[in-house]
Amino acid sequence: MGKSTIKNVLTIAGVDPSGGAGVLADVKVMSALGTYACAVVAALTAQNTRTVSAVLPVPADFVAKQLETLFEDVSIDAVKIGMLGATDVMQVVADSLSRHRPRWVVLDTVMVAKSGDRLMPDESVDYFRQHLLPLADLITPNLPEAAVLLGKTEIRAQDMKQAACELFDLCAGRSAVYLKGGHLQGEKSCDVLYDGKKFVEYDALRVQTKNTHGTGCSLSSALAACLARTNNLEQAALMAKNYISEAIAASSALEVGSGHGPIHHFVRLWQADNER
Secondary structure (H helix, E strand, O other), rough: OOOOOOOOEEEEEEOOOOOOOHHHHHHHHOOOOOOEEEEEEEEEEEEEOOOEEEEOOOOOHHHHHHHHHHHHOOOOOEEEEEOOOOOHHHHHHHHHHHOOOOEEEEEEEOEEEOOEEEEOHHHHHHHHHHHHHHHHOEEOHHHHHHHHHHHOOOOHHHHHHHHHHHHHHOOOOOOOEEEEEEOOOOOEEEEHHHHHHHHEEEEEHHHHHHHEEEHHHHHHHHHHHOOOOOOOHHHHHEEEEHHHHHHHHOHHHHHOOOOEEEOOHHHHHHHHHHHH
């Protein structure tokens, strides 16, 4: 029997019990896109589609134990890093990835909630900038998160390419930048990819829906899965953008909670089943 072509992809993030974001959403995305999903839990939340009522950090030494035990046995082709929360958790994740160096590391810069609330204290932002950004092969900030990283009050549509350049420099030229424009208004949702040499823009028609919970988590997971499969940044970005657009467009097929519902992670699989 030959070597399996199914890639192993790891998510390091928190748990959202509603399944719309965090490791549960990540595992769905990675599975839907044809990879084998592994997960290291960095935090627990009490959460639904309307609110987050409590957060329980996982002790940093246990996060480290999860990572080391996994890496000892499983060959990981790509890693997605989501919400880590505490600085000491960031430290053990940075240490583990520095030693094991998986081929692809996608860093979802989870710093600002949809409400606009900051999710990361200033001291953690500083550590994040100095130690996690340089470890990533690709970072995926939305516009509010990019503004925090760059010390700006706002980033407008016409500023996205310049902001992507500044973020690339902030990462010491180590990390490509996928800057998400979902917070902007207009008929299209426009993202910008910058690898230090050229820009690639990815547009999709904007879907009018409240079911956008966990969209950022899902996009970064899709990027990790597609990078593991293709080893091509531009191709992976196109695949991930198309998948997320389909999942948002089909989200009305789900009835999960009364707030901001999830996107339809298994849109392609369930459509295929229904067509048989």
